[in-house]
Amino acid sequence: MIHISDLRASVGDKEILKGISLDVGAGEIHAIMGPNGSGKSTLAQVLAGHPGYEVTSGSVIYQGKDLLDMEPEERAQAGVFLAFQYPVEIPGVSNAYFLRTAYNEVRKARGEPEADPLEFLDIVADRLKLVDLDEAMLQRSVNAGFSGGEKKRNEILQLAVLDPALAILDETDSGLDIDALRTVADGVNKLRRQDNAFLVVTHYQRLLNYIVPDRVHVLVDGRIARSGGKELALELEARGYDWITAEQGVGA
Amino acid sequence: MATAFLKQFTNLEPEGPAWLTAIRQRAIARFGDVGFPTTRNEDWHFTSPAPIAEATFEPMRAPTGLPDESTLAALLPGTADWIRLVFVNGRFAPTLSRPDAAGGVKVMSLAAAYREEPSLLEYHLTQRADIVDPAQVFTAINTAFMADGAVVQVQPGVSTPVPIHLLFLTDDAATGGVSHPRVLLVAEPGSNATVVEQYASLGGSRYLTNAVTEAWVGDGSTLHHIRLQQEARDAFHVGTTAVHQERDSHFLSFSFATGAALSRINIFSGLHGRGCGATLNGLYILGGSQHCDHQTRIVHAQPDCYSRELYKGVLDDASHGVFNGKVYVHPEAQKTDGKQTNNTLLLSERARIDTKPQLEIFADDVKCTHGATVGRIDETALFYMKSRGIPNTQARKLLTYAFAAEVLETIPVDILRDGLERMALERFTGTTDA
């Protein structure tokens, strides 16, 4: 699905990603863990095409295409989706209009017919149930005045509507109470298929009780310090990040 | 040129009563004395009237024909059942109009009012709009030349559910001409009405519309006044709205301006009774080399009144917006509560806004605030939209529309708000529902 090799990215003079290599196959879920400031969000944003980060070397091949060569909207149209750690508020644009516009752009790119407002309402009504959001939220401005939990669920709603091949979830669990966490995790599990993949960025192991990863990678200071199976997450839960940071320090 | 207007006046056979003829003479004499302002006049600092002052405008020619109903309907959808007066090239078009004397509202042309409502005119006409201030000579010129226009009187205690549409159009024959539309709005005590004053073009270029509206808002009444300036892109437009508010009255104005090469829109309200409220909102959307100047003036002359202003501008290309908001609070106007906001979205490096709050407060127990912001498209929101597959151009337009929507939402008439939102959205996105 996606093949990342030796990816380096910086902001100004500051290098944040210092050579990341990662392969995620179709049908897989990979978790990215790591302490605050290790570069998890930067990796997610670089994959989505954020213009504020400069990729200085390395490559990202997504479904056989050079992802780094594509505009953010082209990436989205090709099936890459990022659930933001900090979803953006857009006062004055209704959720319904925003979602339908995005949905139709993605459909157009796939050569599928666009949905009119009524057809779209049917599609979205079904997806709302998945994340336990009320239909009334469609008339509200995108994320404006939403609670932290509503924003995160709105990200998953968008994910469910756009049905991407590669979904990147950046700390979707942070700020969610346990019920909301389960709702979000159940939603993701229902969207899981053999032909899509998830990259789940999280600071805590908690979410991984519900979304069980095939692989866990620990990011420390812009590098993948360790990779393992789902038991690595439990080990991190028990021991914290310090031992990896220490090993990394010795190795560096 | 000033001399052209002075000469035209000597050939004028003025209509209306003798008292008005005397005022016309005073007005043209005042213009003869002070001439056109220059940018040295503080009120014209950011807008040079030279393109108007240096041109010669002939009296506007009669229209070549009259537009059909579908053309009119397209100008402002959803207005088919409204009371309506239509003027083409400054001339009343009775066959296109639907005046209504029933239902407690009198709506008639100025010429008809000369005959039918002489005392109403004598009491109000020329009483609200200043012709002495050298900054207001366009009002003096309008007063000297006013030929046709509209008179609306809402009877005491009457609430009209149906808006009153005053539509001023130009056609091809308007080219190079000038018209001086005059509107008088009288909201008798306890009444409630909505007037939509629309200036639009079906043709004609480099013409001047020099409009004056006077309004009197009686005790406890509410007047909504929505003004649409959609002139031809190379036309000139000067429009003054002068309002007098009595006790416990509410005046709510919305100025929507997208047309003309050079436009100057003055909206002045005097709060002359306790417990009044004035709400002046506006949206200007400019591109190319358009210049649009809004001057608002709120005079708080009595205690316990509030004023609210929210003006927004969307400026593209090398366009130039001006917003000058004056608020005077007289010594006796204690407990005045005023708030003024001007927000601008610049879509291009070359676009420019001059914004000037001007608060003069002579009472001590008041709350008056003002704020202005000038910004560009929010790059974070832009990236968020793109990350959902929405292409750059469309995402930008959608964010631009969203900026404008906040002030459009304050328009009280649903159908009109939806219509203007649709017009704004069309301009920004090419699609029509949000």
Ligand SMILES: Nc1ncnc2c1ncn2[C@@H]1O[C@H](COP(=O)(O)OP(=O)(O)O)[C@@H](O)[C@H]1O
């Ligand atoms: N746009 C930016 N400008 C400057 N520094 C940044 C920017 N984005 C991230 N960083 C820095 O890069 C490091 C990694 O940040 P981030 O990717 O957000 O970490 P994480 O998501 O793992 O907490 C931090 O030190 C952060 O301050």
Ligand SMILES: [Mg+2]
């Ligand atoms: Mg982060």
